[in-house]
Amino acid sequence: MTFDTLLYEIDGPVATITINLPDRLNALNAPCKRELAGVLGAIRSDPGVHAVVLTGAGEKAFMAGTDIGELTALDTVTGKEFSSDGQSIFDTVQHLGKPVIAAVNGYALGGGCEMALACHLRIAAEHARFGQPEVNLGIIPGYGGTQRLARTVGPGRAAEMILTGAMVDAAEALKIGLVNRVVPKGDLRKEADTLARAIAEKGQLAVRMALKALNAVFELPLSEGLRVEAGLFGELCGTGDFREGTTAFLEKRKPVFKGE
Ligand code: COA
Numbered sequence: 001m002t003f004d005t006l007l008y009e010i011d012g013p014v015a016t017i018t019i020n021l022p023d024r025l026n027a028l029n030a031p032c033k034r035e036l037a038g039v040l041g042a043i044r045s046d047p048g049v050h051a052v053v054l055t056g057a058g059e060k061a062f063m064a065g066t067d068i069g070e071l072t073a074l075d076t077v078t079g080k081e082f083s084s085d086g087q088s089i090f091d092t093v094q095h096l097g098k099p100v101i102a103a104v105n106g107y108a109l110g111g112g113c114e115m116a117l118a119c120h121l122r123i124a125a126e127h128a129r130f131g132q133p134e135v136n137l138g139i140i141p142g143y144g145g146t147q148r149l150a151r152t153v154g155p156g157r158a159a160e161m162i163l164t165g166a167m168v169d170a171a172e173a174l175k176i177g178l179v180n181r182v183v184p185k186g187d188l189r190k191e192a193d194t195l196a197r198a199i200a201e202k203g204q205l206a207v208r209m210a211l212k213a214l215n216a217v218f219e220l221p222l223s224e225g226l227r228v229e230a231g232l233f234g235e236l237c238g239t240g241d242f243r244e245g246t247t248a249f250l251e252k253r254k255p256v257f258k259g260e
Contacts, residue, residue: 001042005032007057008039013050013200014193015043022058028111029067033089040092047259050200050207052096053192054119055103056112059185062102062128065110068137083142086111090118090144094215097208099199103192104128104179109167114141117148120211121195122179124170125188130178131167151218153178203241203257209233 001008007018017039019026028036043049056062066086074082093100093115102108102119109131116122116130124130132141132149140146141162150158153176161168170182183191199207209232216225236242241257248255 001039003035003039005029006035006039010046010049012197013048014053014196015046015049015051016053016055016193018055018057019063020057022056022060024067025061025064025107026056026058026112027064027067028086028115029070033086037089037092040089040096043098044092044096050098050204051196052098052100053103053189053196054093054100054115055105055189055192059106061107061112062104063109063112063115064107065112065133066143071137071139079142086143090114093118094120094218097211099196099207099211101192101196103188104130104170105185105188107131109133110141110145111143114143114145114148116179117152118144120214123188123192123195124173124179124182125185126170126182127185128170128173128179128182129167130161130170130173131165132162133165133167135163135165148218149178203239203245203255204259205239205241205257206236206245209236 005019005021007020009016019032021027021029021032043052099121100119101121101123102116104116104122104124106125106127107129108116110133113130113132132145134141146162149161157176168176168178170179173179174182213229213232216228220228240260244257245255
């Protein structure tokens with residue numbers, strides 16, 4: 001598959017998507033969002049892809065937000081549609097059914113921070129910077145930032161980032177739980193790839209159900225989330241992967257999961 005705004009590589013069970021608009025600091029424009037929606041659909045239906053790494057081209061930016069040039073024509077009606085359409089692509093990332101790891105290689109601002117938040121895991125290079133600077137443009141985050149940031153770092157810290165528009169550096173992002181780990185710039189892609197491959201080796205049914213249960217944290221009260229967890233746990237107990245995992249442990253060998 002070839003794209004104008006993305007690079008897409010598959011190496012064994014790991015797919016890597018690179019937003020490839022480095023001259024614009026990988027700011028998301030309409031063609032890029034269309035291509036992203038297309039590639040996510042292809043990944044969802046490709047049984048060979050077990051994990052995804054998402055990053056930005058160049059060394060300066062993961063994504064510096066939505067393309068601000070595209071915002072200027074929006075009005076009350078088209079603005080709402082713009083936000084809803086973007087939210088639906090970011091929802092697709094969160095509900096892809098396969099783990100998506102953001103390899104944050106620089107600025108993750110506005111939609112870039114929101115994209116990282118829609119991913120399941122975030123690894124940042126030491127020079128990464130995160131922020132929701134929309135208030136400086138007279139708007140608010142519109143691709144899920146008010147909701148996912150607050151659920152990830154807590155409402156107080158989210159309020160500070162969203163109301164001031166100030167950036168946080170990678171060390172601060174680690175401290176507040178916005179990223180899973182921070183690594184030297186040169187190690188970022190390798191770390192993300194290694195993590196993706198470690199997850200890709202696990203039983204894929206268990207990974208998918210774990211993501212489903214984790215997504216329930218965003219959407220359901222605890223009592224309902226616990227019911228979802230019990231249901232998914234039960235479903236997995238009826239699978240060949242469960243038989244294989246438990247038998248392999250008792251036979252002191254490595255399990256061979258078939259995803260069935
Ligand atoms: N939309 C459109 N273009 C963008 C952009 C965005 N979100 N972010 C950066 N660019 C463009 C710049 O206009 C510039 O284009 P030019 O070379 O034609 O002038 C190019 O990318 C490089 O950016 P520049 O601002 O020169 O780099 P910098 O190192 O001085 O600053 C940032 C980097 C990230 C601090 C700055 O670009 C910025 O604040 N970007 C906007 C971030 C933002 O508000 N995002 C939320 C949007 S809703």
